[in-house]
Amino acid sequence: MMYIVFIMSVLYVVGFIGFSSKPSPVYGGMSLVVSGGLGCGIIMGSGGSFLGLVVFLVYLGGMMVVFGYTIAMATEEYPETWGSNVVVLGAFLVGLLMEVFMIMWLFSGEHELVGFYFGGLEDLMVLGEEGFEYVREDYSGGASLYSYGFWFLAMAGWMLFVSIFIAIEVTRKRY
Amino acid sequence: MPYIYINIILAFVISLIGTLIYRSHLISSLLCLEGMILSLFTLNALLSLNINFTLSTIVPLILLVFAACEAAVGLALLIIISNTYGLDYVQNLNLLQC
Numbered sequence: 001m002m003y004i005v006f007i008m009s010v011l012y013v014v015g016f017i018g019f020s021s022k023p024s025p026v027y028g029g030m031s032l033v034v035s036g037g038l039g040c041g042i043i044m045g046s047g048g049s050f051l052g053l054v055v056f057l058v059y060l061g062g063m064m065v066v067f068g069y070t071i072a073m074a075t076e077e078y079p080e081t082w083g084s085n086v087v088v089l090g091a092f093l094v095g096l097l098m099e100v101f102m103i104m105w106l107f108s109g110e111h112e113l114v115g116f117y118f119g120g121l122e123d124l125m126v127l128g129e130e131g132f133e134y135v136r137e138d139y140s141g142g143a144s145l146y147s148y149g150f151w152f153l154a155m156a157g158w159m160l161f162v163s164i165f166i167a168i169e170v171t172r173k174r175y
Numbered sequence: 176m177p178y179i180y181i182n183i184i185l186a187f188v189i190s191l192i193g194t195l196i197y198r199s200h201l202i203s204s205l206l207c208l209e210g211m212i213l214s215l216f217t218l219n220a221l222l223s224l225n226i227n228f229t230l231s232t233i234v235p236l237i238l239l240v241f242a243a244c245e246a247a248v249g250l251a252l253l254i255i256i257s258n259t260y261g262l263d264y265v266q267n268l269n270l271l272q273c
Contacts, residue, residue, distance in 0.1 A: 032209060
C-alpha cells in the first residue's frame with residue numbers, strides 16, 4: 001500500500017498511451033477520463049484534496065463533458081477500438097512495453113528503496129500557542145487567488161469572458 | 176517521489192507525440208492536447224504541494240482556466256470544419272495543396 005501512488009502514476013501513463021494511440025475519439029475520451037481520475041488520486045496522495053476536486057469538477061466535469069458532446073456529434077458509424085485496428089493495437093503495445101521496461105529499469109540497480117519516500121505529508125502542522133494547528137496548503141493557495149493573486153483572477157476572468165465571444169464569432173465564420 | 180515525476184513527464188511526452196501524429200480524426204489530436212494540459216496540471220500541483228510553497232498553488236488553477244479557453248477555441252474550429260465537410264477527417268483539409 002506504500003506504492004499506491006506509484007501504481008496510480010503507472011496506470012496514469014497507461015491511460016495516456018491508450019488515447020495517444022488514437023483509437024476512435026469515443027474511446028480516447030473514456031481513457032482521458034480514467035487518466036483524469038487517476039491524476040486526482042496522485043494529487044490527493046500528496047495531500048491536495050482541493051486540487052483533486054478541481055480536476056474532477058472543472059476538468060472532467062466541464063471540459064471533458066463538452067468534448068464528449070462534440071465527439072458524439074462528429075463521430076462515425078463503426079468506431080474503431082484498440083483491438084480492431086492493428087495500427088492502434090501496435091502503438092498501444094509499444095507504449096505499454098516501453099513503460100514496463102522503464103519500470104524495470106527504475107527498480108533495478110544497487111540502490112535501496114528505503115531512501116525513497118512514496119508517501120506525503122497530509123497537512124502542514126503549525127505549532128501555535130495552545131497546541132498544534134493545521135494549515136491546508138492547497139485550500140489556502142486557492143484562497144490566495146482572491147487576495148495576493150487578484151490580478152491573475154481579473155485577467156483569467158476577462159479572458160474567459162472574451163473567449164466566449166471569440167468562440168461565437170469563430171463559429172459564425174466572422175474571423 | 177521522483178519516480179512519480181518521471182511518470183508524469185513521460186505522460187506529457189506521450190501525449191505530445193500523440194498531438195503531432197495525425198490519424199483519421201482531428202478531434203483525437205485535440206484530445207491529446209487536453210492530455211498534455213492534464214499532465215501539466217498534475218505536475219504543477221504535485222510540485223506546489225511537495226515543496227510546500229503555498230502561493231504557487233495558484234499556477235495550476237490559472238493553467239486550467241487558460242486550457243479551458245484553448246479547448247473552447249479548438250472545438251469552435253472543429254465545429255466549422257465539421258459543418259463544412261460533414262466529418263472532421265484530416266484528409267478533407269486539402270485546400271492548401273503543396
